Amino acid sequence: MDKFQKTFLQEAEELMDDLEQALLRLEDDFEDKQCISEIFRAMHSLKGGGSMFGFDTISSITHHLETIYDQIRNNELKANRNILDVTFEAVDHLKHSLMDQQLSEDYNRKKHQEVMLKIEALRSEVDNGQEELDSSESTLTMATYYVLVSPKESIFANGTNPLYLIDDLSALGKCLVLPSLTSLPVLKEVEPDKCYTQFEVLISTELPKEEIKDVFIFAEDQCDLQVEMICGGDLLDFEPLISALESKRLDEDILGYDAVKNIVQLHLNESSKSIKKSKKDIAKTESSIRVSSDKLDELMNLVSELVTTQAQISLIAEQKGIEELTELGENMEKITRRLRDNAFSICLVPIQVLVTRFQRLVRDLSNDLGKEVQFITSGTETELDKSIIENISDPILHIIRNSIDHGIETSEERVKKGKSPVGKLELSAFYSGTYVYVQLRDDGQGINPESVKKKAIQNGLIISGDQLTEKEALELVFMPGFSTAEEITDVSGRGVGMDVVKRKIEALKGDVTIASKINEGTSITIKLPLTLSIIDGMLVEIAETKYIIPLDFVDKCYEIYTSKLDGEDSQKYVFEGSMLPVLNTRACFGFQAFSGDITQVIKLTYEEFPVCITVDHIIGQYQAAMKPLGEHYESQDEFSGATILGDGSVALVLDVMRFVRQHLMVKELKLEH
């Protein structure tokens, strides 16, 4: 394929992603001008490139859609759900047919015709509807007016109640009424048949100025009236402006038309500034270069080779006692460390790149199931290694599917339960230590631990006598062959369940937990390591073999007399006044007891409480380039990988979480039986 065509294909994919994102935003707010012009631009670029590089499918479809969005952009047409649905379908089709431009697959060809017909239908509909729109346009433009009503003191005398006038006003459109009471005398001096109040009203309406004046037609000589148009559009939709006006009122008499206009101007400027700014921010993140992921993988590989070589140099320098070389080695270590951190950050991708896909799923699914779901995201700028990003999408999609299918109820059910009719699904991501947490929380019906247990007993996963805490019961959903849905819908399906989600996440050295409250919702938390390929570790020796303990887990080091150890897998020992579990690694790995007098103990941070492990010697800090262990060792749970040391020997990298969990559990089991 032509090199330009290839570039264009990549570009097209990105443009379609942008397009999809903008469409999703437009769905929330049909009037979003910025969105509409983004959509138009993306289509325009697709069309231009498509025709330039011979992708006729793309150019023919975008050509017609572009016309429609151009009309929307020029206010000749209003965006609506139907247009969006067709556009989504068209974008899907374009994505599918990107690799099949000749439409050689039957399905694609049929789909193409179908989409073209739908767009055609949309266009003729638009053309018909347009005339109606044109003829009624003059009456349909929304504008915001300033009205000052100053009733004369004697207004009550002819039976007019100014409050009724205000009521009539608010029948015309949205109103913000600001009464002025400054001329009201103290109670003693009030004459009940006199009117002391003035009103300032902001009204947004589609009706012309004359209609507003007409409200006062019978009270004309009883009150002074000023009606001025502030500007087109509905200002009362604009929250900050309203609060600004209201707060301004508290310390002033009548504001007057000019003052109101000034405040409005100020706010409009500010908001357009902030829009411009956010636009800039987006543009900034976009101005990046494209690098193929193979090149990045290669870079990471080379960096890890360099780390290994640098370790060799340092080792030789130390062994031969060459001072200059030691110094060079240390310098090189500093540089490789920076290079490593830099190369890492290149490989990091924000979770945001996945969000469009999730939004799309939420949209399509909730439409299919007739549920209303609001999808909220936060912390999507959180970055993860691209290899993790690539693999985390499916599990999250599955969790979202579950939430919408089984968790969030239909609107009627929700209203019955006293909840808001629109369900909420929140995706939040954040850093904590060297982990990234991705949390999916819905406010659906939650999971009943009792029914989970019942199901687990039915499926033979536990026996009826088993005592489980609520948490343990919920965790059963991650067991293979478990499915809580009473009816199996084609959405979450059977087969693939939460056990696959768990397995996939664990394959990434991550962890997944679940929490749920009946009728309040479920939250699933995924914990992922920041990166996989090079780690800072502590090099230790156990039974003449070297191991790496990831430094992030190391809290403190202690020394104890070996004689204090009882030779069991695990025991308790008091360090600095607190009793801590100590895992004897030699016993855990099945080696003979250590013969040295003093054993080193490393205190590790492990979930809720610290745990100690014993090692023979601590050698020092070490940058470990992680290598996979290979197929033979996949079934073990104690090591996450291996690294090559400076002298060419291999050190195993301890998977602290699993090692501790496994050996503490062994101990607990032993105690129980």
Add this chain to the structure above:
Amino acid sequence: MSKTVLIVDDSESIRDLVEMTLENAGYTVIKSFDGEDATYKLNTSRPVDLIITDLNMPNLDGIDFIKNVRANEKYSTVPILLLTTESQAIKKEKAKEVGATGWIVKPFVREKLIAIVKKVIR
């Protein structure tokens, strides 16, 4: 010395295509991805003999970019060609008004592009 052409387009593939076409014809090409970037490049890089620009671009669109260029004393007379699918006459008129010299319609044939460029800068 070879003549220098600045191509401004938000699409990388189009930029590359124009670059290769013109470089093969003996021109030096500077690439830019939007109006803002192009304005910056005009002020900082070597003198440019011709500007080819897209109309629909993020940040600073073609029309505003042309206005910027014309406001710059150094470039008040440099030829500017529009590279656009825009078939609407209004946009073209608008572009001419602010100072565009002519236009090339996408899709274009490479030979045609070279011919037009040659015509504009002798």
